[in-house]
Amino acid sequence: MKYKAKNALLEVVGLLLFATLRADASTTVTLNGSACPVDAVITRDVCVIGGGASGTYAAIRLSDLGKSVVVVEQQDRLGGHTQTYTDPVTGGHIDYGVEDWHNLPVVLDFFARLNVSLVTQSNSVYGTSQYYDFSTGKSVPGYSAGDPTPGLTAYAAQLAANYSYLEEGFGGIPYPVPSDLLLPFGEFVIKYSLQSVVSLIFSVSQGLGNLLAQPTLYVFKSFGLGIIQGFEEGYLTTAANDNSLLYEHAYAELEPNVLLNSTILLVNRSSPNEANVLVSNPSGQTLLKCGKLVFAIPPKLNNLEGWDLSLSELSLFGQFTNSAYYTAIVRNSGLPSNITFVNVSPNTIYQIPKLPGIYEISPTGITGLLNVKFGSSQTLPDSEVQQQILSTIANLQVAGKTPGVPSLAVYSSHAPFELAVSPSAIAAGFYKELYALQGQRNTYYTGAAFHTQDSSLLWQFTEALLPSITDS
Known part of the structure; x- marks a missing residue:
């Protein structure tokens, strides 16, 4: 989606700011052992990697909290899965x-902040x-989906009684991990007589792949108490029937601190106080010098060419x-x-x-x-x-x-979609180790792999992460 033209003053400010960032065309920097030509240098408090739901929210909120930010986005627009x-x-x-x-509240506040009206979805x-x-x-x-109420009631009771902590992320998982969370969901369904709700879960939690083979943990994360509550209260959508408006308004706020159509070439986080990111975009190669990184992209190894991944990051991300x-x-x-x-x-x-x-x-x-x-x-x-x-x-x-x-x-x-690891990895403490990455090497992690494929809940997760990012 193309963004509406901004007013002339903003364009002039953006051009002047960009002009101050230009480096000598012959400038080179050494990152990860490679000499790299640099056309521009940008210094910011925080570099946000990824302009989807989590990254855009982080950038807006960090700006509101007085931090200077720059957003790196591979696509030609903000919004990620919102299209x-x-x-x-x-x-x-x-x-x-x-x-x-x-x-x-986090949804209502974010839309109000960006002046986009909401209505209850019809x-x-x-x-x-x-x-x-x-x-x-x-x-x-003669096919009928049947009445899901008995299974849904039993399913919700399981979540409320035993797994409400999953609404906040993976951080509350107890150890040893409850064995029911590791069961293939098909076995969990039989164990607790949830057959009548399977079709509903399949239709709502699209993108999970083989639903019955997924560890129950991931089904709970996708079809949680918030989803069930939404059936009762209704969901929200934009009054203009154009959900991308949210991200257009965010772009207007963040421009010129958004680098669209950009590819990360190298990342170096060896300094205790600074992270360096080399980015290729239509303007050339730009070096970002940032105090901290917010990582808001899928942590798959094929997405991370050029990153200076630690042994822990390599091990954890390689399991997804x-x-x-x-x-x-x-x-x-x-x-x-x-x-x-x-x-x-x-x-x-x-x-x-x-x-x-x-x-x-x-x-x-x-x-x-x-x-x-x-x-x-x-x-x-x-x-x-x-x-x-x-x-x-x-x-x-x-x-x-x-x-x-x-x-x-x-x-x-929308691939890769649901990132998952094996039941044995979950039991061995995968998510405890994943969450332990927060703050290491000036990097803070958000996005679906750290919580769920749900913008609303990801905004809550990111909001809870902000004090750690802003704490100097």
């Missing part, structure tokens, strides 16, 4: 990433649901596996625009479909455009996901379907 498509025909907006937030756009086996394209006659999640807006599907098509399988336990595949195809509120959610237990090539989305839609045998060749209006990969 909005603007239909060129109607001008209508469709959120095809993050769709809502919890009704929490589900009226989704219409009625019809159930199809997407592997065959045929409807599943991930599922994958993909979203798209499809046009010319031939499908009705007032029906949600849900993927079910008559041949599997609980009739949840096998992945990779589409979870559901739902209305967007704009005729001719449908929202598609796709999941996989591992990262797939984008071309493979796109082809499967289009072929699945083309093969659906829906009464009244009109002829047409489906196409993607927009597509996004």
